[in-house]
Amino acid sequence: MGKENRDLLEGNPLILDEREKERLYKIGATVKYPKGQIIFAAGEVADRVYLIEKGWVRIYRLSSDGREVTVGSIRNPGEMMGLAETLHHGRRTCFAGTISDVTLVVVTKKDFLDLLTEEHYLGLKVAKILAARMREAEAMVHELVCWQVPGRLALLLLKISERCGIPDNGGMKIKLRLTHEDIAGMIGTTRQTVTSLLNTFRREKSIEFQGREIKILDPKKLANWVV
Amino acid sequence: MGKENRDLLEGNPLILDEREKERLYKIGATVKYPKGQIIFAAGEVADRVYLIEKGWVRIYRLSSDGREVTVGSIRNPGEMMGLAETLHHGRRTCFAGTISDVTLVVVTKKDFLDLLTEEHYLGLKVAKILAARMREAEAMVHELVCWQVPGRLALLLLKISERCGIPDNGGMKIKLRLTHEDIAGMIGTTRQTVTSLLNTFRREKSIEFQGREIKILDPKKLANWVV
């Protein structure tokens, strides 16, 4: 919690501050999506960017055999999305889908570029956001190449709980109701393997299930899997 | 060749144009590195950015067991490097090493940020560069997750030849003298597997060895491995 606040106050580059959000509110439109909805799809023209006000969004691609592969991380409230493709070429290469009810501020490409031109420091901010995500993506590549499935799963749980877990007596609860299939798509494995590994983690009491939510009980024990 | 020129002329977002380079020449220092040198290392303070004038640079991380994992792609002449970490936090998370003799323009962080403030449109350019690389990194994640080793290797060869191959009667020649170990680190596999697969590709005549350089003879046949 301490950490969360620090990040927010000291300019976590992934999250916009109030002043920055203010600018987007003014030129954007607020839209709500229910859980399980697609916000944009691969192939569409990338003519708008989004600020997530509430809820979580998953960025994924479709593989040739129809699996959904989460290539970016999950995007949290306060983060922007659709940046890279809107700045770059014309079309989306990935999908964005809601994994909870979501409230978004939608800004058209034109308005957004105008804003960048006008408010110079925002251009740098956007560059910083993308820079931070670059590192994340590179770290992801590194993990996929170097680690086995158990390590990747353990790390995913740790990362998610750090990002959007909430303290809950003696543990961090992950309120996202991800299916095992979702998780498999994030770490490059199969649903069955996720099921079985989660149960292994549960048996050694590093995590606990509460309904479909996962609670991290013992981050250190979990981190031992990350070899 | 046609494509290369198009990209250069029509603003390939990865490569700076002459005007942009001009600005960097003015405020930077030109430095030469021989092949096999480390330009920066993980842990160092990220207080400068680089423009590659000549030669190729590999961006990689070290895994816990000492393997070098190429997480970014290989950086070509005309591209910048060291951007993400310099913009973001203080320290490098990866290494940059030359894979040929290289000439660089080195610009300090301060001078670079000043330039961004001064020349507004460059901020957007940097954002676009990072945006393009984001997509590349995401594509990489997608490939690692979805494809088998043969597909990843075939795709790597195709991508490299597109980027820095030169036509050579009836094929594209890749002038980078990469070892099989280097290649293994780029696609997340082992040296032995690379050796054996390259020979498979050679036997089916989709590639050919010339010394340690590889020539792509039949891109289509190669692309068949990408399932």
Add this chain to the structure above:
DNA sequence: ACAACATTGTCGGCCCCGCGACATTTTTTT
């Protein structure tokens, strides 16, 4: 409340590919 569907749990076979081992060839060093 019941059906229809989605998600989770579990097992076994199988195969890709990581890994060690070693020979051979190429490159670098002195």
Add this chain to the structure above:
DNA sequence: AAAAAAATGTCGCGGGGCCGACAATGTTGT
């Protein structure tokens, strides 16, 4: 030119985890 080091070629073993199958449980729609 000889010696040392690096890179390549090849083989076989073994295991991690993919895949199909099916049962059990949970969730959604009407």
